[in-house]
Amino acid sequence: MGISPVLWQFLVKWLHNAALFPSEASTISPWMDAFYLFLIAMTVVGLVLVGALVFGFAIRYRKERNPVATQVEGSTLLEATWTIIPLAIFLMAFVWGALLYYRIYTPPPNSMNIYVVGKQWMWKSEHPGGQHEINALHVPTGTPVQLTIISQDVFHSFSIPDFRVKREAIPGRYTTVWFEATQPGTYHLFCTQYCGTQHSGMIGEVTVLSPTDYQKWLQQSDSGMSLAQNGERLFASMGCNACHSGTAAARGPNLAGVYGSKLTLTDGSQVLVNDAYIRDAILNPSQHVTAGFAPIMPTYKGQISEEGLIDLVEFIKNLQTNYRVQQTQMTSDSDQAAQPTPTAGQSEAVKP
Ligand code: HEC
Numbered sequence: 001m002g003i004s005p006v007l008w009q010f011l012v013k014w015l016h017n018a019a020l021f022p023s024e025a026s027t028i029s030p031w032m033d034a035f036y037l038f039l040i041a042m043t044v045v046g047l048v049l050v051g052a053l054v055f056g057f058a059i060r061y062r063k064e065r066n067p068v069a070t071q072v073e074g075s076t077l078l079e080a081t082w083t084i085i086p087l088a089i090f091l092m093a094f095v096w097g098a099l100l101y102y103r104i105y106t107p108p109p110n111s112m113n114i115y116v117v118g119k120q121w122m123w124k125s126e127h128p129g130g131q132h133e134i135n136a137l138h139v140p141t142g143t144p145v146q147l148t149i150i151s152q153d154v155f156h157s158f159s160i161p162d163f164r165v166k167r168e169a170i171p172g173r174y175t176t177v178w179f180e181a182t183q184p185g186t187y188h189l190f191c192t193q194y195c196g197t198q199h200s201g202m203i204g205e206v207t208v209l210s211p212t213d214y215q216k217w218l219q220q221s222d223s224g225m226s227l228a229q230n231g232e233r234l235f236a237s238m239g240c241n242a243c244h245s246g247t248a249a250a251r252g253p254n255l256a257g258v259y260g261s262k263l264t265l266t267d268g269s270q271v272l273v274n275d276a277y278i279r280d281a282i283l284n285p286s287q288h289v290t291a292g293f294a295p296i297m298p299t300y301k302g303q304i305s306e307e308g309l310i311d312l313v314e315f316i317k318n319l320q321t322n323y324r325v326q327q328t329q330m331t332s333d334s335d336q337a338a339q340p341t342p343t344a345g346q347s348e349a350v351k352p
């Protein structure tokens with residue numbers, strides 16, 4: 001679904017060769033460029049129109065020709081015209097922009113997920129299979145890739161100009177953005193929000209590979225432990241399993257299958273368990289107590305790094321039916337990426 005008339009291709013190529021535009025390396029790029037060029041075109045039309053009128057009126061109504069000022073009464077037709085036409089253009093820009101916004105920030109359900117942690121001053125990417133990268137990101141072509149982004153310290157902004165995507169990295173909150181790369185190659189990765197003295201060094205490289213090369217890369221970069229397996233270790237070493245053992249006598253709810261389900265809290269409200277909820281349940285357990293349980297879970301604020309929290313989130317995500325994690329190292333294949341739908345049955349824990 002690209003926009004591919006010849007003239008368009010020609011224009012975009014020229015803009016890229018003239019170093020005015022980054023290359024179009026994702027499926028959204030042509031759509032983004034079309035919108036951007038539309039805005040430029042409208043601005044140019046406005047500029048030319050206003051400029052020509054200023055010039056024309058200055059000549060036509062100059063003092064020699066009109067020594068005495070004439071009183072001009074209003075014109076309803078004229079006023080209606082210059083209200084309705086710009087309004088229509090602005091509304092069109094709004095709708096177009098809003099559609100693109102939804103497109104960029106709503107990942108398709110079949111997208112593969114990569115975690116990105118921003119910190120002063122580097123980007124750290126973590127693939128579910130456990131592959132870690134610093135100021136680098138490897139992705140395959142032809143697959144929607146969702147990034148789950150968080151900052152460990154201050155605000156950052158994750159930007160890949162060639163893909164026309166950008167997303168804030170916010171401390172304490174997961175944000176997402178997605179793209180589908182179309183061209184193998186290497187592309188710039190930037191932090192586009194001033195974040196301290198070495199902000200300008202917070203750059204990196206995105207490497208887009210063909211799906212087979214990406215599988216090779218995953219194998220070469222295998223760290224031996226998937227994020228979920230790291231999480232499983234952490235879960236034991238932090239003593240989480242003392243309460244979340246999954247047995248009937250456990251003091252905490254069974255976490256198997258909880259991801260994607262709806263939990264009922266003590267105040268009767270319902271919440272969807274997603275990445276953000278799990279992170280928050282670990283850091284602020286008293287904020288939302290699951291119905292049927294006592295508020296005995298201690299807070300782990302300040303005790304687990306963002307990477308550790310991601311590991312725990314991945315572990316709990318992968319706890320489908322019991323407390324054993326799949327031993328898969330490569331989590332990029334689509335069957336592994338399958339997650340329970342939000343409508344999946346409630347966990348045991350909800351039943352009083
Ligand atoms: C002292 C026992 C205890 C420990 C230790 C404990 N929890 Fe909990 N946890 C609970 C209880 C009780 C609840 C339900 C009440 C609530 O939400 O606070 C809960 C709720 C949760 C929830 C919300 C999901 C749900 O089904 O309610 C998550 C996620 C969670 N715990 C993860 C963890 C992790 C990860 C650790 C270790 C870092 C941990 N817990 C350590 C007792 C504990």
Ligand SMILES: [Cu+2]
Pocket residue numbers: 118121155156157191192193194195199202
């Ligand atoms: Cu930054």
